[in-house]
Amino acid sequence: MNKYCQHQKIYNDGKSEYYFFAWSITEVSMITNLNFTTEKFPMLNGSAYYYAFLCDSKEKFTIRIVSNSSKLKCFASMIVGSNTLLSNSLVGYTMSYKFSYNYDLVTLSSEDENFQKLKLNPKNTLSFICKIKYPGCVFTGSVKTPGNTSMDNLYTLRSLAAVLRNSSESSLKEKVVLRVDEETQTVSKAVLCGLSPVFAKMFENDTREVNNNVVTITDIKMNVLKVLISFLYTGKLPDCDFDMLCDLYYAADKYDFAELRQICVDLIIPQISMENMHCVMKLAFAHGDELLKSTVMAVIATNIETWLSSDD
Numbered sequence: 001m002n003k004y005c006q007h008q009k010i011y012n013d014g015k016s017e018y019y020f021f022a023w024s025i026t027e028v029s030m031i032t033n034l035n036f037t038t039e040k041f042p043m044l045n046g047s048a049y050y051y052a053f054l055c056d057s058k059e060k061f062t063i064r065i066v067s068n069s070s071k072l073k074c075f076a077s078m079i080v081g082s083n084t085l086l087s088n089s090l091v092g093y094t095m096s097y098k099f100s101y102n103y104d105l106v107t108l109s110s111e112d113e114n115f116q117k118l119k120l121n122p123k124n125t126l127s128f129i130c131k132i133k134y135p136g137c138v139f140t141g142s143v144k145t146p147g148n149t150s151m152d153n154l155y156t157l158r159s160l161a162a163v164l165r166n167s168s169e170s171s172l173k174e175k176v177v178l179r180v181d182e183e184t185q186t187v188s189k190a191v192l193c194g195l196s197p198v199f200a201k202m203f204e205n206d207t208r209e210v211n212n213n214v215v216t217i218t219d220i221k222m223n224v225l226k227v228l229i230s231f232l233y234t235g236k237l238p239d240c241d242f243d244m245l246c247d248l249y250y251a252a253d254k255y256d257f258a259e260l261r262q263i264c265v266d267l268i269i270p271q272i273s274m275e276n277m278h279c280v281m282k283l284a285f286a287h288g289d290e291l292l293k294s295t296v297m298a299v300i301a302t303n304i305e306t307w308l309s310s311d312d
Helices: 113-119 154-166 169-173 189-195 197-202 208-212 222-234 242-254 258-271 277-286 290-302 304-309
Strands: 005-012 016-025 034-037 049-056 060-067 073-080 084-091 095-097 100-109 126-135 175-180 183-188 214-216
Touching (some): 016 049, 016 290, 049 126, 060 073, 084 100, 100 113, 100 126, 126 290, 154 189, 175 189, 175 222, 183 189, 183 222, 222 242, 242 258, 277 290
Parallel strands (some): 175 214
Antiparallel strands (some): 060 100
8 A cells, every 4th residue: 555655745934844644545445454654755854754554444444643743734635436535634743652642634424424435436546645744943954755767677578578488489479560650669479469358359350450460559649659569578677757648658558568558557646746747637537546545635625715716
């Protein structure tokens, strides 16, 4: 569950530090009897930190921020699916224990209407978002942003190894030409079909692609296709800007390259902002991606005053 946490400094005004924390939890209605703690997130002052804690049972659901500082101010919102705002609040700490201060941001009991909403949304994603203000001495420096900036390509390479292991020598020699306008890219047919159910189904039928081993692609740019093919063989992505990640996500979802699609999501989420949320929102709704939907809605809820005052 740490995988879907975001932590980043938003800004400081010379007097206080401001942070954004987001936590997306998939299939939240299926969770029962769970206690989970995220990793500790450092603050710029060098001594303060916080982490998030989730406790869920049949009778109660709680999310809190725990810190070694009693000075935090937290504005929290929680969203289920793409449009259900369960709660929002501005709180200070409620109790302390051995220099640890608890900020109970969301507490729902089985008697609450919002608790029932939470449990009646099977397979939905819950997005918990929090703006954190830390007043105190501020210095110029960098903050570590853990989360989704690194990717583990081991699973992808195992998938590739399985394809190569289960393919005959003759099939491994067969090639497919992918054509974009006048440019072409050649890829192993076994690898392409082994990692993409969409391509595999395409070549099962008696089509022009089957007869010629040439597939014309009209909605993906060649530079995106080249990165995608490189990923199939290496399990790695080069440094990609936000627009490239969105294009890769589109291609990965269209042809059902599941590992690449998930990596794109992991890299897109930390970069969602008020400036690019419209692009992500279109992507999320076009592809039915509940995690992206929830995260965009979370960003809107966190910046609701700015959103309502904008022309959009």
